[in-house]
Amino acid sequence: MARITFSTKGFKQSIHDELAFQRQKKRSPPSPEARPTFLEWLRISWPDILTMIAIGAIGLGFDKMWPPYHRLFPYLDTDGTIISPELAYRKRPPTLSAALSGILSIGIPILVFLFSQFLTPSFWVLNNSLFGILYANLLGTCLQIMIKTLVGGFRPHFLSVCQPDLSRPGASQGLNGIYHDWSICTGEAKDVKNALISFPSGHTEAAFASGVFLSLWLNAQLKVWSAYQPRFWKVVVVFVPLLGAVLMAGDLQMTGNHHWYDMLMGAVVGTMVAFAGYRAMFESVWDARTNDVVVLRRSQMIVAGERTKDRGRSTDSGDLV
Structure with a gap:
């Protein structure tokens, strides 16, 4: 007759493992696929929306001003x-009007972001991608308009x-x-x-703000510069937005609308805001391990199910700051 024994060691270990798993699960960042309701999203995003409206209004106000100096x-x-x-x-x-240039600069990246949702759907990746491109373009536009008005220069x-x-x-x-x-x-x-x-070129700034942002985004999604050799077509895809930005800028010089230094400064401003907008929304720019990982706020983590203190992937301690 076989002897049946009951060991509490295995049972206790199972309980310990389960509790450890639950604690780790509670500490883990929320899934980027966790979709909030519209009201939850609005509660998270309304300070940024108001700030973007304010930045746009400031840029529009400067655009209506005459230069305060009388340059000789x-x-x-x-x-x-x-x-x-x-x-x-x-x-x-x-060749491209200011309106058409703006539509292309914003519209093409947005179409790419939306198309990517059919391949790898993720609400927060789409949300952060859209906010990032808007951050870059609104901030860049406001900066270049302010510089145009306060510094300016004569067109050709x-x-x-x-x-x-x-x-x-x-x-x-x-x-x-x-x-x-x-x-x-x-x-x-x-x-x-x-x-x-004339100084700096607004067309060039917008083209580089969107082109550089989209190039960084494609690099992160396709893992072009990472720990393994990419396919050549991926390298080509990453450079296409940069080529588009250069061609849009070059047209301004060919048609006599800007000097080369106007376009250079526009490209510098556009590139700076593109990097700033991307890094504000994703965990890194060049690190292939994390440059496609969205950065969440505390309020986003709560909506997605996080109930503990900040542990490294949220960006603030509240909705306003």
Whole structure:
């Protein structure tokens, strides 16, 4: 007859393992697939939405302003020759209007983000991707408009739209009277104002804000620069948004709407806000292990089921800060 024994050691170990699992589960970050209700999402996101509206309003306010300075420009030398031919180009519209450039810069990344949801659906990845691209574009647009208004510069077609009248007050300043104030312009006011705010290039800033952000996002999703060799098509895909940004910027130089240094500064501003927007939404930029991991707020973690103190993947201690 076989002897039947009951051991409490195995039972206690099972209880211990289960409790350890539950504690670890409680500490773990919430699943990115946890979808909140609309009201929960709004409670999480309303401070950011209001901030974005405020940043947009600030940019719009600066856009309506005339430059507060009266920058001087050279026109004719004492012998009647044009001193600055680089400001005498014919006015030509860019191939892409400002509105179309903005739509493409925002629309193409959004379409890519939405398409990715058919392959690997994740609410918070989509949410953070959309907020990240909006952060980059709104902040970049506000910055470049402020710089345009407060610093500015003459476009290559400035003299063509200015149509200077040397008999007006403000003419003939500086040595030999070769410098003039833009108040001597007789052209259309809106064209003159636009010709005074060349630096930096807004088209270029928007193109690089979206192009660099999308390139970083594609790199993270496709794991191009990681611990293993990627397929060449993935490398090509990551560079496509950058090529698009460069082509959009190059068109402005070809049509005489900007100087090279306008586009350079626009690209710098766009790249900076793209990195800032991406890192604000994802755990890293270059680390292939975490650059596709969304960063959550405390309020997002609560909605997703987290009830413990912050342990490393939430970004703040409340809804407002």
